[in-house]
Amino acid sequence: MPVLRFLLCLLIFAGTLAAAGVLVLSTLLVLLFPPLLLAVVLACGILGRLLRRLSPGPINPT
Incomplete structure (x- = not known):
C-alpha cells in the first residue's frame, strides 16, 4: 500500500x-506574440x- 501511495x-x-x-x-508565448493575446x-x-x-433560462416552478 505505501508503494501505491508513493506512485x-x-x-x-x-x-x-x-x-x-x-x-x-503559454504566458511567454502570449507576451512574445501580441496577436496571440x-x-x-x-x-x-x-x-x-x-x-x-x-444555457437554459431561469426555471419557473409555478
Whole structure:
C-alpha cells in the first residue's frame, strides 16, 4: 500500500509540474506574440457568448 501511495503522489507531482510549465510557456508565448493575446481574448468572448446562449433560462416552478 505505501508503494501505491508513493506512485500516486509522484504522478500528482509530475502533473502539477507539467501544468505549471504549460502555464508559464503559454504566458511567454502570449507576451512574445501580441496577436496571440488578441486571439485568446476573442476566443474567450465567443465561448462566453455561446455558453450564455446555450444555457437554459431561469426555471419557473409555478
